[in-house]
């Protein structure tokens with residue numbers, strides 16, 4: 001276990017960071033604005049802010065709104081892709097969806113035309129194909145398999161799909177529908193479009209807390225085994241594919257800037273969640289609904305940037321920069 005004084009120090013840093021990032025003023029880069037454009041129900045929750053960490057040895061930290069549940073939205077793409085890999089193996093999945101960052105927004109209608117496939121599974125087009133690859137006899141069974149998988153990743157056997165969020169998405173989903181029809185006409189997607197959309201959106205509607213999100217990250221940091229339960233959630237052979245694709249494509253069209261500034265493999269969703277994965281070290285779960293123009297949580301990005309800077313968490317930083325537990329105490 002992490003030593004008690006180190007644990008306390010990290011907890012105090014989390015508290016101080018959560019406080020300092022609560023005022024959004026001064027967080028945005030010049031010219032950026034806070035947009036909470038989607039999903040509309042998150043607008044009313046814009047003040048919520050939770051921050052949690054789970055170490056691979058099971059030590060946990062949490063501060064702020066860590067009891068509230070929010071839908072995974074795009075963070076689910078990581079786990080849908082993981083199950084597609086498990087169901088079909090890497091080669092078959094690569095035939096259907098690539099591993100190249102597209103540099104385009106999450107809902108863009110662009111494809112790798114040379115290979116007739118979406119660029120990567122972290123944007124909607126690629127996630128719809130990944131959902132298409134999840135096995136099951138019915139849409140409900142496929143959604144249930146994704147839910148079961150997320151229960152392993154979070155360590156919460158009671159995890160649920162938020163039925164209201166799913167319903168709302170199913171009725172306001174023209175763009176994903178259009179994208180699906182186009183992909184089916186191009187031979188990228190097969191079978192029933194509505195069923196497939198149901199599976200994809202059911203995964204987006206799985207409701208987690210910030211600590212659960214950090215446990216999901218910690219499971220990926222811990223070689224695919226949930227450090228809280230000891231259960232394997234992801235076969236070892238797919239770990240590096242999932243985490244490397246996530247780290248290149250997880251922050252949409254801000255992925256390059258994120259990799260450079262923050263340097264923590266991460267995936268965000270439009271409900272304001274960000275899951276961070278520090279391989280062999282710990283997982284982060286941040287939740288705050290105000291979004292920047294890329295669809296990433298404004299406070300989430302700010303808090304991760306500051307955590308990375310203070311603790312020297314950038315995965316490509318010189319090891320001497322790592323100051324985990326050795327950062328001076330906040331005033």
Ligand code: GLN
Pocket residue numbers: 072073074075106107124169176201204268269270271295
């Ligand atoms: N459910 C959302 C959609 O498909 C997820 C998008 C996101 O989080 N970026 O549009």
